[in-house]
Amino acid sequence: EAAVTQSPRNKVTVTGGNVTLSCRQTNSHNYMYWYRQDTGHGLRLIHYSYGAGNLQIGDVPDGYKATRTTQEDFFLLLELASPSQTSLYFCASSPGGNTGQLYFGEGSKLTVL
Amino acid sequence: GDKVKQSPSALSLQEGTNSALRCNFSIAATTVQWFLQNPRGSLINLFYLVPGTKENGRLKSAFDSKESYSTLHIRDAQLEDSGTYFCAAADQGGSAKLIFGEGTKLTVSS
Numbered sequence: 669e670a671a672v673t674q675s676p677r678n679k680v681t682v683t684g685g686n687v688t689l690s691c692r693q694t695n696s697h698n699y700m701y702w703y704r705q706d707t708g709h710g711l712r713l714i715h716y717s718y719g720a721g722n723l724q725i726g727d728v729p730d731g732y733k734a735t736r737t738t739q740e741d742f743f744l745l746l747e748l749a750s751p752s753q754t755s756l757y758f759c760a761s762s763p764g765g766n767t768g769q770l771y772f773g774e775g776s777k778l779t780v781l
Numbered sequence: 782g783d784k785v786k787q788s789p790s791a792l793s794l795q796e797g798t799n800s801a802l803r804c805n806f807s808i809a810a811t812t813v814q815w816f817l818q819n820p821r822g823s824l825i826n827l828f829y830l831v832p833g834t835k836e837n838g839r840l841k842s843a844f845d846s847k848e849s850y851s852t853l854h855i856r857d858a859q860l861e862d863s864g865t866y867f868c869a870a871a872d873q874g875g876s877a878k879l880i881f882g883e884g885t886k887l888t889v890s891s
Contacts, residue, residue: 699877711867711881718877726878758824765877770814770869772824 671695674759674773681749682781689744689776691759699762700742701770702726702734704755711758717742718765749780784808785870787882794858794889802866802885806849809873813844813851818865818884827853827866858889 672693681687693700701716713726715734723734731753733745746753757776762768786805794800804813815827828835830844830851839859844851851868865886869879 710883713878716877756822766871766879767812769826769829770879771826775822
């Protein structure tokens, strides 16, 4: 079974704060993704990567940076957090882009006050 | 418009009954995945489909790429089936991005 681990699971920060969400997968998958989930919008793709050092822009990238430091680790960076970024964030990995099964982490709940 | 449209948006079932969820695609979908988001928020893999059918216990899913739809059948619904079901499709265009539907919220009651 694929394993994707996110941290922290819960985070509260203030407007303008700096937040890093971490994701690690131990399945040697090439692709990793960051999604946000909000009521009324379903799952929306922020950024994704197909390998260490690679970054691709998703559908809602504004206000977010991301970095893939290794095949296992993918980070989502909010350098000036805003209340509109309060959301549930999911990391996911897959072996082959949209041709491989997607495996999600447990989610990280971020609240920006 | 919606590239992946799920129906119904919400559904209530009695324990022991059967039902079907549907996804319609306005893209040339090549593969489909179904997920269950349980009440605790975890996203659980249910099926990964190329055109055809798969079955797992009380769940059965079908994907017809020519008619551009997929279905998820739930037989003998149980309380633990409650949650939100999402389908996601890969576009023939080759992007590494999956396109998600908005979900079907299922409530099973005794």
